[in-house]
Amino acid sequence: MVALAIADAEAPGKRVPGIPQPGKLTDTEWEVAHLAAAGLSAEQAARQLYRSTSTVEEHLANAFDKLGVTSADQLGPWLE
Numbered sequence: 001m002v003a004l005a006i007a008d009a010e011a012p013g014k015r016v017p018g019i020p021q022p023g024k025l026t027d028t029e030w031e032v033a034h035l036a037a038a039g040l041s042a043e044q045a046a047r048q049l050y051r052s053t054s055t056v057e058e059h060l061a062n063a064f065d066k067l068g069v070t071s072a073d074q075l076g077p078w079l080e
Contacts, residue, residue, distance in 0.1 A: 024066055025062075025063050025066055025067070026059075026062075028049075028059050029059050029060075029062055029063040029066070030063070031049065032045055032049070032056055032059040032060050032063060033060065033063040033067075033072075033075050033078070033079060034079055035048065035049075036060055036072035036075065037072050037075040037076060037079050039072075042056045042057045042060065043056075045060075060072075063075075
């Protein structure tokens with residue numbers, strides 16, 4: 001698989017997709033992740049942050065993707 005990625009990288013005009021870099025969250029994503037890890041629902045976090053629930057859910061989904069987790073319970077190691 002690595003050999004294929006390297007071969008594709010050498011082809012002109014081709015880009016190999018980047019590997020997700022844990023910890024590259026925006027300030028808002030970190031804030032939402034901390035609130036979720038503390039046990040707040042998306043609705044509770046939205047009220048605290050003065051944002052819509054859908055916006056908070058989107059930020060949380062982005063944080064999950066970037067950190068490679070699927071639930072707020074798995075955020076602990078990233079937030080310590």
